[in-house]
Amino acid sequence: MRIVNTAEMRALEKAWSESAQRPLIDLMEQAGKAVWDTIEKIYAPHTGAHWVVFAGSGNNGGDGYVAARYAATAGIYVTVIHIGDPQKMTADTRTNYERFCAAGGQVTFAAGGQLPEISEVHGIVDALIGIGLTAPLRSHLLETVAAINATAKKRDCPVVAIDVPTGVNADTGNIMGDAVKASLTITIGAAKQGLCMCPARTYVGNLQVAGLAMTKADFVGSTVLITEKNITWPRRTPLSHKGTQGHVAIFAGCVGMEGAALLCAKAALRAGAGKVTLFMPKNAARNIIGHIPEVMVKPVGNTDFFALKDTEIDVSGYDAIAIGCGIGRAKETTDWGVAMTEKISCPFVCDADGLYALAQHPGHRLPARCVITPHLGEAARLLHVTNREIANDRPGYVKALHAATGAVAVLKGASTLLFEGTRLAVNTTGNAGLATAGTGDTLTGIIAALLAQGLAPADAAATGIWWHGAAADRLAGQYGYGFLATEVADALPYIYKEQVME
Ligand SMILES: NC(=O)C1=CN([C@@H]2O[C@H](COP(=O)(O)OP(=O)(O)OC[C@H]3O[C@@H](n4cnc5c(N)ncnc54)[C@H](OP(=O)(O)O)[C@@H]3O)[C@@H](O)[C@H]2O)[C@@H](O)CC1
Ligand SMILES: Nc1ncnc2c1ncn2[C@@H]1O[C@H](COP(=O)(O)OP(=O)(O)O)[C@@H](O)[C@H]1O
Ligand SMILES: [K+]
Numbered sequence: 173m174r175i176v177n178t179a180e181m182r183a184l185e186k187a188w189s190e191s192a193q194r195p196l197i198d199l200m201e202q203a204g205k206a207v208w209d210t211i212e213k214i215y216a217p218h219t220g221a222h223w224v225v226f227a228g229s230g231n232n233g234g235d236g237y238v239a240a241r242y243a244a245t246a247g248i249y250v251t252v253i254h255i256g257d258p259q260k261m262t263a264d265t266r267t268n269y270e271r272f273c274a275a276g277g278q279v280t281f282a283a284g285g286q287l288p289e290i291s292e293v294h295g296i297v298d299a300l301i302g303i304g305l306t307a308p309l310r311s312h313l314l315e316t317v318a319a320i321n322a323t324a325k326k327r328d329c330p331v332v333a334i335d336v337p338t339g340v341n342a343d344t345g346n347i348m349g350d351a352v353k354a355s356l357t358i359t360i361g362a363a364k365q366g367l368c369m370c371p372a373r374t375y376v377g378n379l380q381v382a383g384l385a386m387t388k389a390d391f392v393g394s395t396v397l398i399t400e401k402n403i404t405w406p407r408r409t410p411l412s413h414k415g416t417q418g419h420v421a422i423f424a425g426c427v428g429m430e431g432a433a434l435l436c437a438k439a440a441l442r443a444g445a446g447k448v449t450l451f452m453p454k455n456a457a458r459n460i461i462g463h464i465p466e467v468m469v470k471p472v473g474n475t476d477f478f479a480l481k482d483t484e485i486d487v488s489g490y491d492a493i494a495i496g497c498g499i500g501r502a503k504e505t506t507d508w509g510v511a512m513t514e515k516i517s518c519p520f521v522c523d524a525d526g527l528y529a530l531a532q533h534p535g536h537r538l539p540a541r542c543v544i545t546p547h548l549g550e551a552a553r554l555l556h557v558t559n560r561e562i563a564n565d566r567p568g569y570v571k572a573l574h575a576a577t578g579a580v581a582v583l584k585g586a587s588t589l590l591f592e593g594t595r596l597a598v599n600t601t602g603n604a605g606l607a608t609a610g611t612g613d614t615l616t617g618i619i620a621a622l623l624a625q626g627l628a629p630a631d632a633a634a635t636g637i638w639w640h641g642a643a644a645d646r647l648a649g650q651y652g653y654g655f656l657a658t659e660v661a662d663a664l665p666y667i668y669k670e671q672v673m674e
Pocket of ligand 3: 232298299300301302333334335336337338
């Protein structure tokens with residue numbers, strides 16, 4: 173599926189219009205026709221069925237008027253409810269309003285609050301707002317959206333959103349106050365990236381792309397979904413041995429947070445690392461020796477946490493390193509963590525308190541062979557903005573993380589995002605069962621193991637987040653929620669078997 177952001181979409185429309193020397197209203201005609209054709213194909217409405225189209229004054233409303241005209245021509249009893257000020261109709265929307273009326277169509281104008289009672293309806297089309305929404309819905313639209321959702325529930329009829337369900341931010345996937353809960357979203361030209369992200373995904377329903385003439389060229393958008401079709405897997409051959417599968421060194425844990433280190437180490441082994449060595453402050457290490465027999469534990473120093481002198485550790489000879497899980501936030505540890513990022517010469521992943529350490533040293537740059545894996549709060553700390561600012565624009569801030577650090581940036585959460593410098597990647601696996609302590613540590617271990625097995629940093633990050641989410645989806649299928657971070661690690665080989673060995 174081709175995926176774009178709204179700026180790209182508008183640029184595509186403009187470029188098409190200029191090169192084809194045709195007005196944009198021709199695209200609106202194609203869009204509205206494609207919408208009705210798709211509705212016919214999916215719902216096969218019978219002659220005389222009643223469909224209600226909610227139209228706004230922007231061009232999304234224009235698509236709605238075109239679809240309404242095709243519906244009427246097909247023998248559907250179609251009514252349009254135009255919400256908002258008709259004086260504000262765009263020129264193309266007005267033209268299609270007039271064409272619909274000239275064809276005998278009925279339009280009711282409403283301010284938003286007081287909607288006419290819809291007693292019998294077989295389907296609703298949402299053509300209120302598309303990619304033009306950037307601010308929270310104003311109150312009259314909020315009332316309309318609530319009325320659409322309530323009517324669809326009461327009448328048990330489908331709701332088809334044109335381009336974007338009204339209320340969804342097409343770039344960020346955020347809900348701008350409230351949104352239409354669509355059964356089907358027919359997105360115009362190419363899928364808007366926000367439609368593929370949480371929380372929008374639960375409002376989009378079945379997503380169909382209406383291909384228009386302008387997107388038939390060999391256009392590649394700057395956004396991509398991470399799916400089982402485009403990730404890279406490490407391979408084993410019959411001759412593989414532990415020396416060929418990569419040696420991961422993990423710098424993790426402190427007294428009281430030994431578990432984070434164990435989770436990271438276990439996940440690295442489950443993700444195929446040939447050997448895992450766990451470096452831990454001495455007093456923490458003595459608490460966990462033997463917990464995972466496959467892990468080599470190297471106690472460091474003489475204390476509860478890592479300290480600056482621990483930069484003397486020889487970090488050569490490893491294929492990849494994970495640093496940061498559960499190391500704590502002592503000043504000495506943060507100074508040590510930042511110094512280590514300069515000493516490490518192999519690919520590495522930095523997470524959790526390692527990111528806290530980086531945030532204490534603004535402007536510190538990381539090499540491109542480093543992957544950082546912040547959640548929203550860690551990203552906010554790194555970029556010195558609020559959690560809300562990040563939540564409002566996750567696609568923008570994952571790019572900002574890359575720009576600020578130079579590393580391959582992963583922004584975790586529902587719909588984890590990845591940016592390596594060129595394309596925004598949106599993960600498609602994972603579920604709210606992952607909202608439990610330690611699942612981030614397992615992700616760090618997975619990415620480190622993939623780096624150690626030779627994957628490029630961006631590939632290791634993409635495969636890692638997909639694999640981690642897929643393991644969680646398998647567990648959610650078995651248990652629902654309530655599975656543990658350890659179980660996510662233990663589920664990894666089953667996914668590998670399905671994807672690589674079957
Ligand atoms: N270019 C073309 O020919 C093609 C365009 N295409 C179609 O056009 C769509 C984009 O059209 P667009 O740019 O006109 O914006 P659109 O989504 O209709 O939104 C503007 C309307 O929303 C309203 N509104 C905004 N914010 C609001 C808020 N917070 N709360 C309440 N209201 C708010 C705003 O009202 P205003 O703020 O002006 O009062 C205005 O009425 C695109 O998604 C696709 O469907 C395709 O068919 C291909 C050809
Ligand atoms: N609602 C959710 N849907 C999908 N994935 C989620 C959700 N909540 C959390 N996750 C995932 O779970 C992991 C949590 O990581 P993190 O917050 O660092 O946990 P911890 O620090 O306890 O290890 C991340 O990979 C994140 O993307
Ligand atoms: K819409």
